[in-house]
Amino acid sequence: MANKRRPKKSVVPYRKYVAGVGYVTNTKTVKEMKALNGQGIFSDDEVESLSSDLEAVNLENYKENSHLLPMELYAKILDYAIDFDNDENFNPKKRTKETKAKIVYKDYALVSRAFYYLMIPRLYNTPHLTSKNFLAFMNVLDADKKMKRNLKKNKDEILQPYVLSDFVNTLDLSMIIQSGKNSIISKLLRRCSSNLVEFIAPQTSFGMLSLTTLKACSNLEVLNLQLVAEKVDLNELFPSLNKFKNLKSLALPRSSYNCDLLAENYTLRKISFDNDAIWPPNLEDVTLSGNLTNDFIELCFLPVNLKKLSISHCPLLDDVSIYKILDRCGSTLESIHFQYPLTKLRSDSLDDVLRYCSSSLKEMSILADNISQYFFLDETHFAPNLETMTILCSGSLSQLNKIHPDDITIALVENRFPSLKNLYISMRIGWDMKSDDIEDLITVFEDQGGSIYMIY
Numbered sequence: 001m002a003n004k005r006r007p008k009k010s011v012v013p014y015r016k017y018v019a020g021v022g023y024v025t026n027t028k029t030v031k032e033m034k035a036l037n038g039q040g041i042f043s044d045d046e047v048e049s050l051s052s053d054l055e056a057v058n059l060e061n062y063k064e065n066s067h068l069l070p071m072e073l074y075a076k077i078l079d080y081a082i083d084f085d086n087d088e089n090f091n092p093k094k095r096t097k098e099t100k101a102k103i104v105y106k107d108y109a110l111v112s113r114a115f116y117y118l119m120i121p122r123l124y125n126t127p128h129l130t131s132k133n134f135l136a137f138m139n140v141l142d143a144d145k146k147m148k149r150n151l152k153k154n155k156d157e158i159l160q161p162y163v164l165s166d167f168v169n170t171l172d173l174s175m176i177i178q179s180g181k182n183s184i185i186s187k188l189l190r191r192c193s194s195n196l197v198e199f200i201a202p203q204t205s206f207g208m209l210s211l212t213t214l215k216a217c218s219n220l221e222v223l224n225l226q227l228v229a230e231k232v233d234l235n236e237l238f239p240s241l242n243k244f245k246n247l248k249s250l251a252l253p254r255s256s257y258n259c260d261l262l263a264e265n266y267t268l269r270k271i272s273f274d275n276d277a278i279w280p281p282n283l284e285d286v287t288l289s290g291n292l293t294n295d296f297i298e299l300c301f302l303p304v305n306l307k308k309l310s311i312s313h314c315p316l317l318d319d320v321s322i323y324k325i326l327d328r329c330g331s332t333l334e335s336i337h338f339q340y341p342l343t344k345l346r347s348d349s350l351d352d353v354l355r356y357c358s359s360s361l362k363e364m365s366i367l368a369d370n371i372s373q374y375f376f377l378d379e380t381h382f383a384p385n386l387e388t389m390t391i392l393c394s395g396s397l398s399q400l401n402k403i404h405p406d407d408i409t410i411a412l413v414e415n416r417f418p419s420l421k422n423l424y425i426s427m428r429i430g431w432d433m434k435s436d437d438i439e440d441l442i443t444v445f446e447d448q449g450g451s452i453y454m455i456y
Contacts, residue, residue, distance in 0.1 A: 198222035256290035312339030319349035330357035395428035
């Protein structure tokens with residue numbers, strides 16, 4: 001039996017932390033304190049100070065209006081916080097739309113229920129997928145879809161404000177390394193097809209079934225198939241690409257076949273394309289790779305409004321085809337990249353690239369294997385807006401010292417690259433970094449306000 005005559009213990013008043021308000025004291029605790037004040041446990045000043053805290057904050061009004069700021073401002077704050085987490089040099093005044101998958105910390109969703117609902121679209125907008133969490137991500141989307149289907153079938157009155165798969169805008173599967181069925185990627189594309197904007201295909205598990213499902217992604221703007229290891233049928237791929245009216249960036253797979261068959265079917269009109277154009281109409285960034293042939297380049301013209309062009313892993317293209325491409329869209333190019341291997345090119349095949357795309361070019365990557373010293377010494381090669389140049393090299397014995405530092409120094413002294421600020425040079429080119437020629441190049445380039453970087 002409890003001892004009722006025993007005096008009650010004095011407890012510290014309960015204080016609750018409210019976001020945006022501070023610490024709030026419980027009303028029930030204050031009433032108990034006032035009752036205990038008759039026993040002389042608390043002084044009158046302590047009770048009055050605690051009561052003033054309650055008068056400053058009206059808890060009933062706070063429950064009705066649980067947010068001190070509009071939800072739109074909280075959403076803006078979360079967006080800025082996520083951008084700061086991914087980039088320490090982020091400038092809110094110069095915010096640009098990023099398509100790269102962002103790392104979003106789940107701790108933001110634990111602040112309150114309102115923050116949880118705000119974070120759900122951001123967690124699934126650009127998911128950071130790896131081999132460890134890929135299957136869990138698939139299971140969550142499957143469970144969510146089944147739950148919504150059952151609720152719709154049972155006509156339940158519970159409101160479901162969102163479907164998780166509709167929030168997915170970017171699918172970056174470049175880190176997924178698995179040997180599962182091709183139906184897994186096809187299933188994922190079908191789930192996220194409604195609002196998918198960017199898709200980077202994995203190295204494996206991407207076959208014909210995935211290409212067929214890709215047609216459902218009508219809002220696609222970025223498609224990167226460069227990592228796909230399996231051979232892709234171009235005769236099936238390009239009819240699908242022609243349906244993407246909003247596609248701006250395209251990277252073709254490194255391994256492909258039926259390129260000549262596609263060119264023949266396009267010429268004989270055996271395959272129907274919108275506006276008789278084999279390429280999507282709004283393309284701005286193209287990466288050519290795979291077994292593309294010279295006949296394909298001659299018959300299937302690239303769009304005129306290209307801004308970025310990359311050519312790599314094209315063993316069947318010669319310099320004539322490359323200059324046909326540059327003759328058509330070189331006037332609008334802002335960035336051009338040539339990457340090893342381009343086995344059909346000669347040792348001086350790319351010497352005249354600047355004659356075709358010098359007016360608007362800002363960034364350039366060239367192979368030392370396919371240029372000679374006349375690339376820098378020819379007086380007709382002038383690039384007034386070029387800001388970044390990268391000189392790559394395969395490292396074979398025949399390419400050592402093919403380009404001399406004095407060649408670049410003469411081009412800079414003659415002011416043929418007046419806007420050049422960044423020069424990246426491969427270590428495989430075989431230059432002696434302690435020689436006087438390198439010191440002369442560094443001195444001239446620093447006077448122009450530029451910097452030289454050695455890369456591997």
